[in-house]
Amino acid sequence: MEKQQIVQNWNTLVSRFGSPLYVYDLDSVDRQVKTLQQALPTDAKIFYSLKANPLPAIVNAVRQAGCCLEVCSENELLVAQNSGISLDHILYSGPGKTDGEIRRAMETGVTAFSAESWTDVLRIDNAARSTQKSVRLLLRVNPITPLKSGLAMSGTATQFGFEETVLTEGKEQLKNLSSSVELVGYHIYYGTQLDNEDTIVEAVTAAIDCVERLTVELGFTPKVIDLGGGFPWPFANLNSSVSLDTLKPRLEEILAKRHHSLSAEVWFESGRYLAASSGTLIATVLDIKPGKDESRFVVLDAGINHLGGMSGLGRIPRGYVFMHNLSAENETTSTEVSSEQRTFVVGPLCSPLDCLARNSNLPSSLRIGDIVAIPNVGAYGLTASLVAFLTRPAPVEVALRNGNPVECYALRTGHERLISLESDVKITRIRNLELTV
Numbered sequence: 001m002e003k004q005q006i007v008q009n010w011n012t013l014v015s016r017f018g019s020p021l022y023v024y025d026l027d028s029v030d031r032q033v034k035t036l037q038q039a040l041p042t043d044a045k046i047f048y049s050l051k052a053n054p055l056p057a058i059v060n061a062v063r064q065a066g067c068c069l070e071v072c073s074e075n076e077l078l079v080a081q082n083s084g085i086s087l088d089h090i091l092y093s094g095p096g097k098t099d100g101e102i103r104r105a106m107e108t109g110v111t112a113f114s115a116e117s118w119t120d121v122l123r124i125d126n127a128a129r130s131t132q133k134s135v136r137l138l139l140r141v142n143p144i145t146p147l148k149s150g151l152a153m154s155g156t157a158t159q160f161g162f163e164e165t166v167l168t169e170g171k172e173q174l175k176n177l178s179s180s181v182e183l184v185g186y187h188i189y190y191g192t193q194l195d196n197e198d199t200i201v202e203a204v205t206a207a208i209d210c211v212e213r214l215t216v217e218l219g220f221t222p223k224v225i226d227l228g229g230g231f232p233w234p235f236a237n238l239n240s241s242v243s244l245d246t247l248k249p250r251l252e253e254i255l256a257k258r259h260h261s262l263s264a265e266v267w268f269e270s271g272r273y274l275a276a277s278s279g280t281l282i283a284t285v286l287d288i289k290p291g292k293d294e295s296r297f298v299v300l301d302a303g304i305n306h307l308g309g310m311s312g313l314g315r316i317p318r319g320y321v322f323m324h325n326l327s328a329e330n331e332t333t334s335t336e337v338s339s340e341q342r343t344f345v346v347g348p349l350c351s352p353l354d355c356l357a358r359n360s361n362l363p364s365s366l367r368i369g370d371i372v373a374i375p376n377v378g379a380y381g382l383t384a385s386l387v388a389f390l391t392r393p394a395p396v397e398v399a400l401r402n403g404n405p406v407e408c409y410a411l412r413t414g415h416e417r418l419i420s421l422e423s424d425v426k427i428t429r430i431r432n433l434e435l436t437v
Helices: 003-017 026-039 056-064 074-082 099-108 118-131 164-169 171-176 197-218 247-256 272-278 309-313
Strands: 021-025 045-049 068-071 090-092 112-115 135-142 181-187 224-226 265-270 279-291 295-300 342-346 355-357 371-374 396-401 404-410
Touching: 003 021, 003 279, 003 371, 003 396, 003 404, 021 026, 021 272, 026 045, 026 056, 026 247, 026 272, 026 396, 045 056, 056 068, 056 074, 056 272, 056 404, 068 074, 074 090, 074 099, 099 118, 112 118, 118 135, 118 171, 118 181, 135 164, 135 197, 135 224, 164 171, 164 197, 171 197, 181 197, 197 224, 197 247, 265 272, 272 279
Parallel strands: 021 396, 045 068, 045 265, 068 090, 090 112, 112 135, 135 181, 181 224, 224 265, 295 342
Antiparallel strands: 021 279, 279 295, 279 371, 342 355, 396 404
16 A cells, blocks of 8 residues: 555544554554564464454454464453464463463363463462363473573573573472373573574574473473564664564574474464554644753653553653654655754653653654654554553554454453442452453
């Protein structure tokens, strides 16, 4: 679709669904799945991580494109289950699984779990015994070897997985597993947003080395190796994506050198790479006002409650956010900002943390009522934001096929009174809340 058509279509969508508005291009999701499939070793399985974006339309798209699903909560499991996927194609992971959620997942039909500690192993084993369900168990490991770049999730002090030495020193505990639990392999996720092919290859090499060591130390041959992901994509900006053109032969060479785990099936995970490019946040300019020291403030109807709320905590550099002015007669990526005027793009919240961008690229010709678009926010956008802050409504989320709306959602927040405090009835937390309408 030509740029002018896209702009016209987004203006039409705002007129129909309101502002702010998340728009997701499902055709982009299809392309990203295909690209990643071609970049990974033949026969490798890809698991879509719902934490990146649990929107049912996106989950359905990745499932139909051939992905399995990785979930970390009961509500993510509900979305996965409703996608129509076979339940044995779901991996349940996460460092803080409760007895109740493990049991309910098994009763639902989930058969694959990633265990992150001896406590986690015991909970999964006890749930399998009590439900009389057969499950497959992956041991998530934090290897000794550190990674030199990326946002590390292994190889450093982290809450994820067994420390490699803790696993080997306690290996006798694996002999106590019930017959309901089959130990099938290892799960090693080195980091997210790995910055280039070399870093991805480094992470996979270190993970395979760890698997080879553990296969000897623990005395069982894995049937599955989950090597995580970390495939990068820009967030809220137009930075170039990382090429994966030569990744497949490099990874296949590494995998071919395995001695003790050569027959194991290989899994990879991805959330950001598959979903990020599909999403655009559209917002409206509510106010433009001068500030101290030759600055100006552009106030949008979307803030850190709608986009990457972790930026308010210093997690995401605010200066990286890029915005198109969709209301300009000839939409361009103009940077007509006075060299003496700093432009801050802020949201509507009553907090100084609510800043989306500093030294913004928005032109000086911007007007109140203009609409702007922030690209590459299909992953870690709305559900990774401070959605309950100030109790403002969430943006409508619209999924497109061939540029046309096919599904529409709204995330709900707020408080629901469960029971009077005067009652002696034990409060049971409500499970599997319907997140979308």
